[in-house]
């Protein structure tokens with residue numbers, strides 16, 4: 336089932352175009368990584384999906400309906416989550432549950448699932464950043480939504496707490512929940528994403544699956560070679576050799592791997608496709624730190 340269907344969306348705010356001609360399709364159980372530089376329009380897109388902004392042009396459906404029509408089906412964790420500081424953590428989750436007509440059992444379950452039982456009676460003002468972010472995710476999940484919108488969910492979290500957040504997202508995705516996560520934490524989101532959308536000043540710089548965008552970008556793939564072998568003597572490998580690495584176009588992968596295994600009997604090499612950081616820089620046209628194939632050989 337299609338969770339998000341956007342076509343040709345444009346929106347001006349403050350007299351400036353903030354999103355231009357954006358199209359996107361997301362299906363049940365898919366995770367979309369929403370990436371872009373500061374001010375690219377990521378939060379603006381999330382607000383369009385929530386129905387908080389109306390597009391100037393284009394069409395948008397969320398869960399087959401106008402955005403904002405099915406609030407219980409959409410969970411949202413805002414970028415700068417702020418809760419009433421005097422309230423206790425458990426009390427606040429219960430307050431949100433009451434607003435949404437959700438029973439106490441679900442509140443208790445979420446407190447357990449998110450390891451928040453021990454601080455349920457603590458005032459929000461003394462809870463740690465990690466506890467508040469977990470509460471933020473718990474409140475977004477109260478109604479077991481079909482779509483989860485997360486705006487920078489791991490900002491300020493320690494590596495373990497961030498990893499917990501992404502493990503939770505993976506579980507939710509496997510249960511059929513669609514997720515849009517806006518983040519600058521590329522290494523964390525890379526292993527769990529199904530699609531990525533990179534925004535550049537409100538325009539789509541890239542959209543698709545990781546393999547499709549790797550193909551489109553034509554960045555070099557790498558093989559780290561074991562030391563102590565005369566790799567430079569091989570006419571097939573030599574043009575792509577750069578110190579102890581091969582940097583080559585993906586189209587040559589079958590020939591190169593065959594050469595390594597059959598001619599050199601080498602099976603312990605490490606193959607690296609272009610990672611999300613390289614793709615990000617490529618599509619945002621910051622080529623200063625990007626190693627191009629031409630420079631590499």
Ligand SMILES: Nc1ncnc2c1ncn2[C@@H]1O[C@H](COP(=O)(O)OP(=O)(O)OP(=O)(O)O)[C@@H](O)[C@H]1O
Pocket residue numbers: 348349353371372373374375376377378379380
């Ligand atoms: N209500 C508004 N009125 C005018 N301009 C706005 C409004 N909301 C956002 N903007 C502007 O739109 C642009 C996109 O903002 P947005 O918050 O979507 O960026 P972002 O990609 O989420 O950035 P960041 O990574 O820094 O959070 C920014 O230049 C911002 O100043």
